[in-house]
Amino acid sequence: IVLNIKIADCTAVLIHDPVRCVVMGLHSGWRGTQQNITKTGIEILQKKFHSRPEDLLVYISPAASGKNYEVGVDVAKYFPRSVIPAVSSAKFLFDNRHEICLQLTDCGVLSNHIEVSPECTIDNTNLHSFRRDKQFSGRMSAFIGLV
Numbered sequence: 001i002v003l004n005i006k007i008a009d010c011t012a013v014l015i016h017d018p019v020r021c022v023v024m025g026l027h028s029g030w031r032g033t034q035q036n037i038t039k040t041g042i043e044i045l046q047k048k049f050h051s052r053p054e055d056l057l058v059y060i061s062p063a064a065s066g067k068n069y070e071v072g073v074d075v076a077k078y079f080p081r082s083v084i085p086a087v088s089s090a091k092f093l094f095d096n097r098h099e100i101c102l103q104l105t106d107c108g109v110l111s112n113h114i115e116v117s118p119e120c121t122i123d124n125t126n127l128h129s130f131r132r133d134k135q136f137s138g139r140m141s142a143f144i145g146l147v
Contacts, residue, residue, distance in 0.1 A: 002145035007140050011028045011033075011061055012061035013026040013060055014026075016058075029096070039107050056113060058113060065122065066082070066084075066096075066097070070093060071093075082102070101114055
């Protein structure tokens with residue numbers, strides 16, 4: 001079984017419970033993060049499979065980084081823990097991966113069980129970025145599976 005998450009600048013959150021032999025893949029752009037999709041996912045794992053947050057291993061994919069992901073106040077207002085003012089007074093830099101890590105640890109996932117890719121999709125031209133390439137951008141796959 002292989003789960004595939006299609007991404008460009010958004011974040012794929014890949015979760016493995018090695019105790020219960022369960023995997024989950026989540027797509028978390030700013031809207032998914034604002035709605036705390038990671039918490040919902042963990043609650044599903046707990047309810048359906050009796051997973052324990054402290055057993056979960058999580059990988060957070062390459063995504064737009066906090067140094068390049070510019071948002072307006074309409075988005076920044078949801079993430080006071082993960083935004084800093086940008087050069088322009090009306091803009092902020094949002095670190096989606098940081099916010100997802102905070103949400104995961106808020107749910108009980110151990111911080112040393114979370115691996116975060118350092119790659120920025122906007123900086124790295126080998127990766128697809130809608131923010132960088134607009135309509136010419138492709139998409140990437142993040143996948144997780146069980147054998």
